[in-house]
Amino acid sequence: MDAAGTKRHSGAGQKRPQGLSGQPLKVVEKPWFVYLVRAANGSLYCGISDDPVRRFAKHQTGKGARFFASSPAVALVYVESWPDKGEALRQERLIKKLRKSAKECLVQSQAGDFLPSPQPSPGGRGS
Template structure:
């Protein structure tokens, strides 16, 4: 996943969720996992990437990230399910 911008959702070891954007989700996950990512993931180490969604540009990915971060956990998980349904 290195073409364009992606909004991704991580599950952290404590069960919390973290949303972010990147052009390469796998590389960004490795950065989070080694403590070189966001401040939040330094204190809440990530367990896995739950999912991601592609966006045409950085601006639209940032707007989607902002909207997703304002949602409760259940809505974030529903966002993942909606993406999975769209892919099938």
């Protein structure tokens, strides 16, 4: 007990949650993403989110970043995954320091990744 008579728990002797194997559970953090969005004027915006598609939709409505007040968001052009928010923030800082030409190279590295896969032609042969 402390001076006020309140009982304090030191944490000693408390059990950690366990999985089926009896081993302590590990906290698994959800991934975070660094993303680039192209604005209508051709500029690129870099940000992080735990859900880049949802965040892009927010940018398209004009909310979430003042950057898009002057030129609306038109395309989510680059996404990379990181194990936690801290690492995503570090990568975001690095990308923001890049020249636009280097950012465009990142965009080109994923060109087409956000488009639907081509469907085979009905005859079974490519076009």
